[in-house]
Amino acid sequence: MNASAAVAPVENVTLWERVYAHLREQILSNALSPGTVLSEVPLAVSLGVSRGPVREAIGRLAAEGLVTVRPRRSAIVSTLSQEEFLQAYQVREALETLAIRLAVPNLSDEDLDRIDDIVTRQAEAVERDDIARFFALNSEFHQLFVDQSHNAPLQDMYRQLIGHMGRYLMRSLALRGTVRRSIAEHRAIARACRTRDPERAERLLRNHIRVPQRRLEAANNEEVLLKR
Amino acid sequence: MNASAAVAPVENVTLWERVYAHLREQILSNALSPGTVLSEVPLAVSLGVSRGPVREAIGRLAAEGLVTVRPRRSAIVSTLSQEEFLQAYQVREALETLAIRLAVPNLSDEDLDRIDDIVTRQAEAVERDDIARFFALNSEFHQLFVDQSHNAPLQDMYRQLIGHMGRYLMRSLALRGTVRRSIAEHRAIARACRTRDPERAERLLRNHIRVPQRRLEAANNEEVLLKR
DNA sequence: GGATCGCAAACTGTTGACAACAGACATTTG
DNA sequence: CAAATGTCTGTTGTCAACAGTTTGCGATCC
Numbered sequence: 001m002n003a004s005a006a007v008a009p010v011e012n013v014t015l016w017e018r019v020y021a022h023l024r025e026q027i028l029s030n031a032l033s034p035g036t037v038l039s040e041v042p043l044a045v046s047l048g049v050s051r052g053p054v055r056e057a058i059g060r061l062a063a064e065g066l067v068t069v070r071p072r073r074s075a076i077v078s079t080l081s082q083e084e085f086l087q088a089y090q091v092r093e094a095l096e097t098l099a100i101r102l103a104v105p106n107l108s109d110e111d112l113d114r115i116d117d118i119v120t121r122q123a124e125a126v127e128r129d130d131i132a133r134f135f136a137l138n139s140e141f142h143q144l145f146v147d148q149s150h151n152a153p154l155q156d157m158y159r160q161l162i163g164h165m166g167r168y169l170m171r172s173l174a175l176r177g178t179v180r181r182s183i184a185e186h187r188a189i190a191r192a193c194r195t196r197d198p199e200r201a202e203r204l205l206r207n208h209i210r211v212p213q214r215r216l217e218a219a220n221n222e223e224v225l226l227k228r
Numbered sequence: 229m230n231a232s233a234a235v236a237p238v239e240n241v242t243l244w245e246r247v248y249a250h251l252r253e254q255i256l257s258n259a260l261s262p263g264t265v266l267s268e269v270p271l272a273v274s275l276g277v278s279r280g281p282v283r284e285a286i287g288r289l290a291a292e293g294l295v296t297v298r299p300r301r302s303a304i305v306s307t308l309s310q311e312e313f314l315q316a317y318q319v320r321e322a323l324e325t326l327a328i329r330l331a332v333p334n335l336s337d338e339d340l341d342r343i344d345d346i347v348t349r350q351a352e353a354v355e356r357d358d359i360a361r362f363f364a365l366n367s368e369f370h371q372l373f374v375d376q377s378h379n380a381p382l383q384d385m386y387r388q389l390i391g392h393m394g395r396y397l398m399r400s401l402a403l404r405g406t407v408r409r410s411i412a413e414h415r416a417i418a419r420a421c422r423t424r425d426p427e428r429a430e431r432l433l434r435n436h437i438r439v440p441q442r443r444l445e446a447a448n449n450e451e452v453l454l455k456r
Numbered sequence: 457g458g459a460t461c462g463c464a465a466a467c468t469g470t471t472g473a474c475a476a477c478a479g480a481c482a483t484t485t486g
Numbered sequence: 487c488a489a490a491t492g493t494c495t496g497t498t499g500t501c502a503a504c505a506g507t508t509t510g511c512g513a514t515c516c
Binding site: 457458459460461462463464465466467468469470471472473474475476477478479480481482483484485486 | 487488489490491492493494495496497498499500501502503504505506507508509510511512513514515516
Binding site for chain 2: 467469
């Protein structure tokens with residue numbers, strides 16, 4: 001018997017874990033838009049389980065900040081105000097710059113190739129006007145550095161933060177203006193990684209993240225922001 | 229009729245919230261040391277409640293990372309390895325430097341006085357060899373900037389991170405060597421705040437946080453670390 | 457004597473039920 | 487007609503019970 005012990009966790013996930021994953025997916029993909037009420041009973045019957053697992057799942061989502069529960073009242077999918085979103089961007093900048101600083105020394109040649117590959121595919125996606133694809137690759141690009149930072153607490157925090165921001169990132173990307181500039185910045189960051197220059201990479205990434213941040217601030221000040 | 233409506237919301241906490249607060253308190257104060265098993269039934273009977281609230285509370289703690297649950301098996305209080313603790317320190321540096329940069333422009337005169345007061349009381353605590361008090365004031369000092377950053381996502385993340393690190397901070401403080409130096413650094417940071425110099429404050433704080441971090445690394449390399 | 461198999465106990469995951477509470481609607485009263 | 491009050495429904499908070507699984511111990515076999 002070969003020693004392929006726990007390669008696939010055997011689908012041994014408990015019920016509430018599946019409910020949690022399902023709801024998280026729905027929320028992050030905006031299938032459940034902010035403000036949606038999550039009543040336990042309807043959810044339970046629609047998912048074919050009891051209230052217990054649903055309750056547990058909602059509890060986890062609440063701990064993560066994705067839903068807010070008012071005692072004795074239904075939970076609702078959290079809303080992030082314009083201001084909070086901007087604040088989250090500041091935290092993201094801090095976390096990602098730390099991540100890339102830690103990651104650059106750890107990057108293997110395969111990682112470097114993968115980074116280039118992602119950017120190349122991003123350019124292709126833009127050519128095809130495939131915004132969703134571009135968006136996914138963008139997340140992948142940023143996630144790579146967090147993964148390669150080999151810093152578990154950082155990874156946890158980043159996951160949580162992206163959970164908060166993810167639903168609104170599409171908008172900020174629209175605000176970003178030229179995606180071409182974004183790709184150029186990605187290329188510059190990739191070059192800095194190849195030359196093993198953490199400080200340059202960090203500086204480039206910081207400016208890169210600040211672009212939509214500044215646009216958000218400007219929109220905020222002009223009060224012509226996308227209300228809602 | 230004056231509008232003194234809801235000054236005190238009548239202590240409307242649910243049961244599981246109290247259990248959660250209790251367990252969190254116990255864990256952070258090290259009354260429940262890492263590795264302790266948290267079985268639902270004994271906890272429930274000892275607290276005089278049913279398994280439901282206990283389960284919910286443990287779930288929240290698990291989402292926060294303070295306990296780890298293995299499916300079908302009891303939850304145990306999380307352990308932070310030396311390496312993870314060091315990594316958490318890196319994240320803390322990133323978050324706190326962001327916090328102080330944001331906070332300095334927001335600091336009122338009262339805040340500045342309060343900072344000085346904290347440092348003064350720290351010096352007094354050291355005179356009296358009251359380490360616990362010094363430690364509490366130290367947390368207060370750092371927390372103040374996070375609070376005054378007026379950045380809700382940052383506050384959430386910091387709270388969570390401190391929850392992880394808090395139990396081990398006493399040790400790192402011991403590692404820190406001279407607490408006198410720590411107080412001097414606090415004083416320097418306070419001065420930078422008074423002169424409204426965010427960059428200087430940030431630089432000072434970064435170096436301040438890196439002191440125990442470097443000592444940890446050194447101890448780690450020498451392998452003479454305080455094992456467990 | 458040591459290892460393996462089997463059984464029993466304890467614990468968790470899940471379910472269903474009961475009671476308390478918040479909000480809405482209808483009713484009554486000034 | 488408006489404001490306050492009472493009822494009523496829907497939902498959550500909590501509890502007790504059931505089923506499945508893991509663990510530890512003991513008996514048995516080699």
